[in-house]
Amino acid sequence: MYCSEKGCETSLIDTSWQQDIGLGVEWEEPRVPFCEWAGEMQRARKQEQGRIRREGEGQGVLLTFGNLDQETGEILPDCLLQTSQYYLDLLEVHVPERPCAPLVDTRENNNYLLPEPLGESSETGLVSGTEPLTPPHSDSTEITQVHRDTLADLIELARPLTQSLPDTAKFKQTFCGSEELSHSFLDANIHSSPLDNPNQMNSTACEETLSTHTQRDVCQDHTSTVTLAHTLYQDEFTQKDSSHTFSSLADSTILFHIESAIEPVALDTSLYGVDPPASQSEAEEAGHIHSDHTELFDLCLLSDSEEVESSSFQSCGTKAVPTQLTQNTLHEEAFHLSSRAQTASPPSPPARGAHRNRSTCHDEQHARALCLPLSVDDIVGLSADAFNEAVGDNELSQAQLVLIRDIRRRGKNKMAAQSCRKRKLDKMVDLEAEVEALREKSERGMRERESNVRALRETKQKLRKLYYKVFSQLRDKTGKLYSPREYTLQHSSNGHVYLLPRTAHMTRQAATRP
DNA sequence: ACGCATTGTCATTCG
DNA sequence: GTCGAATGACAATGC
Numbered sequence: 001m002y003c004s005e006k007g008c009e010t011s012l013i014d015t016s017w018q019q020d021i022g023l024g025v026e027w028e029e030p031r032v033p034f035c036e037w038a039g040e041m042q043r044a045r046k047q048e049q050g051r052i053r054r055e056g057e058g059q060g061v062l063l064t065f066g067n068l069d070q071e072t073g074e075i076l077p078d079c080l081l082q083t084s085q086y087y088l089d090l091l092e093v094h095v096p097e098r099p100c101a102p103l104v105d106t107r108e109n110n111n112y113l114l115p116e117p118l119g120e121s122s123e124t125g126l127v128s129g130t131e132p133l134t135p136p137h138s139d140s141t142e143i144t145q146v147h148r149d150t151l152a153d154l155i156e157l158a159r160p161l162t163q164s165l166p167d168t169a170k171f172k173q174t175f176c177g178s179e180e181l182s183h184s185f186l187d188a189n190i191h192s193s194p195l196d197n198p199n200q201m202n203s204t205a206c207e208e209t210l211s212t213h214t215q216r217d218v219c220q221d222h223t224s225t226v227t228l229a230h231t232l233y234q235d236e237f238t239q240k241d242s243s244h245t246f247s248s249l250a251d252s253t254i255l256f257h258i259e260s261a262i263e264p265v266a267l268d269t270s271l272y273g274v275d276p277p278a279s280q281s282e283a284e285e286a287g288h289i290h291s292d293h294t295e296l297f298d299l300c301l302l303s304d305s306e307e308v309e310s311s312s313f314q315s316c317g318t319k320a321v322p323t324q325l326t327q328n329t330l331h332e333e334a335f336h337l338s339s340r341a342q343t344a345s346p347p348s349p350p351a352r353g354a355h356r357n358r359s360t361c362h363d364e365q366h367a368r369a370l371c372l373p374l375s376v377d378d379i380v381g382l383s384a385d386a387f388n389e390a391v392g393d394n395e396l397s398q399a400q401l402v403l404i405r406d407i408r409r410r411g412k413n414k415m416a417a418q419s420c421r422k423r424k425l426d427k428m429v430d431l432e433a434e435v436e437a438l439r440e441k442s443e444r445g446m447r448e449r450e451s452n453v454r455a456l457r458e459t460k461q462k463l464r465k466l467y468y469k470v471f472s473q474l475r476d477k478t479g480k481l482y483s484p485r486e487y488t489l490q491h492s493s494n495g496h497v498y499l500l501p502r503t504a505h506m507t508r509q510a511a512t513r514p
Numbered sequence: 515a516c517g518c519a520t521t522g523t524c525a526t527t528c529g
Numbered sequence: 530g531t532c533g534a535a536t537g538a539c540a541a542t543g544c
Contacts, residue, residue: 384533412533414522420536421521 363407370400372407379404380411474499 363376372379373394382390387408396404470489474482482499490498 410523413524413535416534417522417536420534424536 363410366403367407370397370403372396372400372404374404376407376411379407380415 367374367376367379373396374382374390378390379387391401391404467489468484471482471484471487476482486502487499488502490500492498
């Protein structure tokens, strides 16, 4: 879709907005033409720039993690400036000598498509001081006037398309040190996702993610000097109508096809185009980058495996795959990566709190790397018959067979160890309960024994008293008392009681013993 | 720095 | 003999 007339970009975007409104998007504020909005944007930027200059102290603080762009007044980290300059250099050849028409989307031609330029325009009331640029493939009548720093901002906006941020948090730690800045990049990654790129986030997921981020952006402080211009651009959208943001961007197809301007990047060197580190800190940063590189590879393969079985693995985000890489190349590289991970280098110490899922993630990464047809859960959870059937149905390589059986063995053993420990724990609990019951039983026996001993002692005492009482009442023929030392009382089975001399009694007892 | 608890993994035994 | 479950031992990690 080309527009050759001056000012046509305004009508195009306005038409897009009108279409959105026609689709039911409510517009609470009076409609502001895009050109006016762009002018406001530029004025806001100028004000921001002036504020930065006034706030020398704050600038000093901000410059601790970034550099001040002399043209825009934005604070950019070094890496961004380098990358921005890189893309500027790539696009410098397209700088024309006269004002240009807006860039519009021609996806077939892979042309640039930019939002309405913030450059000079008497009709739109935009500020002056622009440096005209034109996209590739545009003829003399299809020229675009783009403010240089706006182009730089849009390059930054499009940068995630080609460099991918495997892990926003890691990116934040590695490059920015500023949460807001990293949010800007995350938003840029979302807002600039080409809908027609199969490697990018689909529109539904993008909209969902976008909704979350736009809500946050509405609450964001727009006076921050760290916010990049494209974030301001997006925030202006979200201020007007957060639900309108994506549709506006999508319907007007404000996309930035940068792939055509990017040279092939050697994957084994750097996907981020970082020069060899000169210092230790740079070397550490390079280590982060290399780590992201490896992670990116896994994620590249993830998109491949999703084609095989989309239900097995879940995507971790929007990842760009270098178009120069074929799937076979990726698979071969993934195999080497997986092999290296399995055999060579010991895993680096994971972050605190990552220990619990380390093993599972490790297996999942290997499964992704080798494109196993089953998820780790399925590999472990399937019955033996189902597992063998699944393995038999899918023609797996030797490496895949080894890996899938290792994953199953480890997973089974892991569950077995867990159940074993649970059983051991339960057994210990049962044994402790049994010990407690036995202890109580023993205590009861002891108490009963003591009670019995006491009763026996009392009985013996009573018997002794009774014994002497009987002897005290027994008299021989002469009326003399029987001595208990010389006589004893014997109770027979027939109920009679006999008084026997002790010698006879002892003789009798000896005779009855076996 | 040290001890303890938890978890994963390997080797081995058992059914 | 094979296979899966069970378990002891060990290492890594977190607290």
